[in-house]
Amino acid sequence: MQHKPTRLRSLLLSSMIPRLALLIAVLSIMLFGLSFHFIIKQTDELQRQSISGLEQDINYIVSDTTRQLADLAANDIIINALVDIERRDSYLPMFFRSLNLTQAKSVEFALFDFAGNRVIDKNWNATIPESLSSAWRQQTLGSSNTFSSVSQYGVLISVPVLLKGVAEGALVMYVDSLQSLLAPYPRLTNQLVTDSTGHVLFSSEPALIAPGSNFSNFNNSGYAITQANWKNLTLYSVKPTITAYREMAWTGIVLLAMIAGFIFIILHMVSMTGTLAERTLSKLYEDIKNSLNSNSNAPLRDDQQLEAQELSDIRKAFDKLIWDLTEVSLSNEQFSNVLESMGDMLVVVDQNQEVLLSNKRFDDFCDDQYGEKQGILKFIMQKLGATQSNELKHFSVSTGQERFVRWTKTSLADANGNIRGDIFVGSDETEQRSLESHVKVLTHAMDEATVSIIISDIKRVGQPIIYANSAFEELTGYTREEIIGHNCRSMQGEETKEKTIDCIRKAIATREPIETTLLNYKKDGTKFFNRLNLTPVKTNGEITHYIGFQQDVTQQRQTEQYLQEAREKAEESARLKSSFLASMSHEIRTPIHGISGVLQLLGGSELTGEQKHYLSLAKFSIQGLLHIVNDILDFSKIEAGQLQIEESPFDILESLENLQSQYAILCQEKGLELHFHFDLQGYHVVQGDDVRFRQILSNLLGNAVKFTDTGYIEVTTCIEKNPDNTLRLLCSVKDTGIGIAQDKQSTIFDVFTQEDLSTTRKFGGTGLGLSISKQLCGLMGGDIKLESVKGNGSTFSFTIQLEEADESLIKPIHYNNASKTVKGKKRKVLIVEDNDINQVIAKQHLSNHTTLSAKSGVEALQALNKMKVTFDVILMDCQMPEMDGFEATKRIRNGEAGSRYLNVPIIALTANAMKGDKERCVSAGMDDYLSKPFDAEDLTDKVELWASIEKDQEANAVH
Template identity: 35%
Template sequence: MKEKINLLLVGFGIEDVETILFEIIKNGLIVTHECINNVGEIRLALTKKFWDIVIVNDHFNGLDVLKVHTVVLESKILMPVIILGEHITEDFMMSAMEKGVRDCIEKCNLKRLGPVVRREILNDRILKSKEIENHRLKEKNKKLSLTLSSMGDGVMTTDIYGNILMMNNQAEKITGWTFAKAKGKPFIKVFRIINKRNDHLAEDPVKKAIKYRKTVGLKNYTVLRMITNEEKFISASSAPILNNEGKITGVVIVFRDITRIRLVEEKLSMLFRAIEHSASVVVIANKSGNIDYVNARFTEMTGYTSDEVIGKNPRIFKLGNADKGFYKKMWETLLSGKDWRGEFHNRKKNGEPYWEHAVISPIKNIEGEITHYIAIKENITERKKMEEALKWSRKEAETANHIKSQFLANMSHEIRTPMNGIIGMVDLTLMTKLSKEQRENLLIIKDSADVLLNIINNILDFSKIEAGKMSIEEIPFNLQQLVDRVTKSFLAKALEKKIVLNYNIAPDIPNIIISDPIRLTQILNNLIGNAIKFTDEGFVEICFEKEKDLTKECSLKVMIQDTGIGIADEDRARLFKSFSQVDSSYTRKYTGTGLGLAISKELVELMGGDLWVVSESGKGSRFYFTIGVGIGEEVYNPVLTVSGNVFKKDLKTKRVLVVEDDELNQIVITAMLNKKGYGSEIANNGKEAILITQKKDFDMILMDIQMPKMDGIEATRMIRNHEKLAGVYTPIIALTAHALKGDREKFISMGLDGYVSKPIQIEKLFNEIEKLLKYKKQNLSEEIDSIYRVMQTQESISVLKEELIITMKKLKGALEQKDSRLIEKFVSDIKHIAEELEIVEAKKIAFRMVLSARKGKYDIVEELFYRLKESVR
């Protein structure tokens, strides 16, 4: 078959063209040709068509044949160029051949043209074929190189002797070697692998692949020691490279870094072992709630094997005593993506019931979708039994506390009743004409009675604090007036001992503060009394200053300094302990129960502060205490206490019914009333009082609370019922030995108007009587309506309870947000509501919450919150 070629002729006439074509065709070639005559046409012709060969005339109108060849080369199209000329010199030929011309033929030797063209065509085809193949191989190698470079695995090849021929980028990264440094080196030097179990060198994988003539891998726990001596867990496969004859020419090794995978596997293995051997029950359920996994502890606790429960729903363990709302709330929590905590009452395989506490958490995939649930459970059956036992113990303790409180009330009544007679008779006798010696004797009796009464009050106060029944008021009062009144009460004792007594209040302290004036007075009385008691010369000074200042509250720091006997270091430890003095000999010399400081410290702490002492034996003492107070506003309050001479006019018209079962007290009280000009009548018990009030009208009733046949509370209730029908109203004052905190409020809430504790002090009794007479309303119907608003108490209680529930919800939110300001506010609100509701346990817990909140101990507040929640159910 003849070869077809495209021939481009440059610079030839018609005759020359015919001759050239003849010579070429004569050599078995089929020719398609085109003739052009200048360089510009060459460029155009090269772009239009592919030419197999170009023949250029050496002499045609000054055509530069080498220029023609340069244009051909610039086209970057591989084609042979042959020059025909009249006279071709050897130098020209050499120059042309150096520039890439294939051949130069003289026209006189034109017979050579056909064979030369045929030869060049053949050579060109062979050359182009090789170039195409080389290009294909280069592209293939390029793609292979890119593939190897982008692989996540390391790849290395060696020759038959194990010397490195190639390594990709990942191989460099894993080993730490660059290919430039590793090329030609023994593979085992670059790829140092060690069995981590025995720390010995592993077998050379190149030699293994050649030995077994197949792909081989590495053992587990094989590590690669990098050039930096860092170790990595790796996996690898080594395979022999075979040529066409099946002869091994080298080895290819593909390997990867599995350190992260190995660490994850070990971690998963460790976690699995931890879960499997956990002391807690672990259950994993799928999205539908059916069990996928249980650990060994589950089998121990329930008696069910994993085979018996996998695929089952946990409802098979239920006793069936939990309501649907319980599980509905649980699933709502879990489906929202939150953890659920709670208790289940389940049964074991043998039917035995048990309690378990569970924390169930949703497990999510990387898209955030819930796929499983994991439950960590703990058997709390014993704890439940203990809680039940503690519950009964608490009830018993509460009963015991109630009995104790009742005992204290009875003790107070039994002691105060005769004390009332003693002090009353002394006061009455002091109002008569006496000799100097008689007056002095009676004053000694009165002082002794006052000391005894103070001891009784201290014991009762301490018992109240110990039982958690001591409450702190928050009312506005004038600090200057309070301190002035307290210090004046000690002036006589200070003058008697020739001690200077003074006080100083810093000018930046507000005149009106909000706190508990009674308890502050009690603390000051204890500390100032002690200071004067243990100081024989020098001074006692009381200083008030601000410790911390806020917008609506501040912290007061108070110092009571004396120049007395001081306190030794070894004695300070028991200074604030109950019934304790620093030295037992002091009791004989100075007297006292040793309760004053203990009570003062407890009161200060209840008021959100602290009490401490700085002292040295023989050099006096400085007692400090702090309390948190609110800042009040100056408000005009009319004085309710009335002096004894205001109501002298027309006093004989005022008749008072004295309801009292004790004869001595009857004598004392009626004598007091008669001395003041009041008319009086006696009722020996509540029943007599009811009968008398139904027949006679009185301006005032003095009602003893604890009496035989009918007590004062029941008598007051029946008198009020009768008065409502009759349209009248008589003020009633409770005269009682009940002197515990809250008794006044309790009695007034039961329909009484006033309260005076026994032993009765004349001034207090008549202040209370005259206050009620002065402020008795003229419109009796309004008075009666206000008193009988007690009928609406139940509605008020409901409102308060609703308010308490709302405030507790707010407190829970503040605790979750850890908002200290809101926590303290809501805790304080709860305290006041609990006091109004008179829920004893709630009041006790609320007071502890207030103290903890003030000290920033919000974890304790949160713990007490749940106890409070239980107490108000």
């Protein structure tokens, strides 16, 4: 008799319940173990948090109290108390009584002086061990540092009271025990603080462990203890272990309730699962049996007797079904994957042009076209016609552009060779078309470019050229066939700089771009300068090629060389011109000085009225000649770029008033009215070049006086403040003179230009004054302009930029304040001058002193060494034969004239007036400077000044 199989529900219950019981037991043990571990860990973590909180409390008490004491020590009341000894007793006690720095009930404060004596206190009854008392005094009073101590003697904190960084006293706070400071703070567990000997300084549960006892006497059985060190103290957290067991008991009850509920749920789920599975499989079996018409009486295999009846019946029906379906499903899946993985579009139609099969690429293509799939397919079939392949043009709806698709038609035949339809395969060539078109455009553009272009492959041996355009052929003479496959070394020659070639090789080796110029040779041997720009090209993130742009810059190089030579010639010409002007200045000023000196000597003699008149005419002529020379030199300095604008404070109101006084006399002689109007906005002292400002205004005033016979001259000056805080000075000079014609006004500021020749003949002048004034205005950040009507006068207006300055910065005049002079004393003066006339003039000017002359620096050194008399002052000409004044001065300063002349005052007498002359005098060691021609009074004043200076008061300033 055949054994009846067990039902699925009974089999599931009998098989799963023992396993579930074992699983529940294991899970229960694990849960209890994890719970116990978690509780122990939580207890330990709670104790560590408690110790951390205790440490933070102690830290906070010490640091916060120290900070408060430090703030208090910086209080003016405390600091003044150490200085104001007599009055501190009146206010300090009241101030101390108002202090409350901690929550402790018994706190003692005291203020100590630098010697450690208590000045004032609050509740101070502290009995401190000598070691602790000595420690805080040494740290705070001795080293000016804060001090804190927590020990069995209590808590002591001291901070220095600083005066200029040094401790002049100390504020000390003392609490007799740590217990009173920490008691107000809440605690997570029982907390203890002991010192290094185990003495209890603080206990959060005094009933359990009393403060002042020794912790080693505490019976710790039944307690969990965690400790940590803080400085010289030990912090403890004490918690009874019974607390952990109580928590474990409650956790166990909760876990047992959870396990019981889990068992009930599992049993219910298993029962429901068995019932549902039995019902489902039975129904499935009936459906499969009806479908496959299986034999229901077939016996089960011996190894399946214990299986459920439902599964045994289903197995037979599934065996055949799975076998059949597996083959079909696998074949269809593989075919579908092949279709979808195709990069091309595919559609299969029957003989009635109905779609049998299409892949997703074809479906997406149809979605991107106007019309339906059937209409699109009909269009493709019509266009192909009898041909097997053709490229068709389609319009994309999504991109709005044309798409190029190559369609291929293949007949669909069955196993017997009968034609069942057609297969259409479409390959999208739009991107390839675009790429090919783009490449053609780029290639054409590069080939037609006027700049030589080459491309080299640096990954291949020898880094050969793989492309060269037509411009390269025209530039070098090499054809593409001759250069492609080779490199450009054939274009280098013996004059090509090796250093430039090394730089190119290094740039390629390091894959860096480079731009350089090197000498190359064309195919016919012609040299040319090649401006080469090499740029690396990356492929897939790696530099594989270099593109080179070449340009023939031979003509540019030649032009640059020509310009360089021209620049050097111009600089040499300017240097020669400057040297010539310096020489001419010296040569012209020397005879002018002789004439001026003679006239000054004549002026000091007895003359008739007619002779005095002639003498005044000669002096006026000399002044005019000197003015012309100065104009020419100023213009030359500007033209050579040697004129420098000084930036120094000056009183502009004083300058204007001096000019007004100076020209008032000239106007009075001609019967003209002179009016000055000022609107300086309070800026009397400004920063700028006072000399050049007065030169501009003097030129304009001089012209106004010269060209005005009747009427008035009006000068208006105002200052405005710019947005950038600089100052803008606007000055205008208006006259009622002859005026300037409209057609001459555009050239009036040109060099050597006056209105006409008659003006020059009638009024004189060089025509440089206005040109110099215009250029000076430009150098000072401004401009000058003219408004004039012929016969009705002129108005010249100019602007310059200034800055604000402090009146205290104006330097006092050296002659009045620098030293104390002694008038009337006879001095010994050595005059070193190669010009006989100038020697005579200088001697005559200094007739009240003892003078000796020398014609060169060599004679001067000989005189200084041989003569016993010691000269008080040396007057040194700069330009002399054999040895000039600069060299002679350097030798005197170096001791070649003896130690007595190391600091002798030396005054330069020079006819030079170019840039650098004054600096050369100072650099050579001269003390002062007089430019020829000079007045006799200036000479005597300088000799008197320098001769009267004591040795320890010698000045080196040049005026």
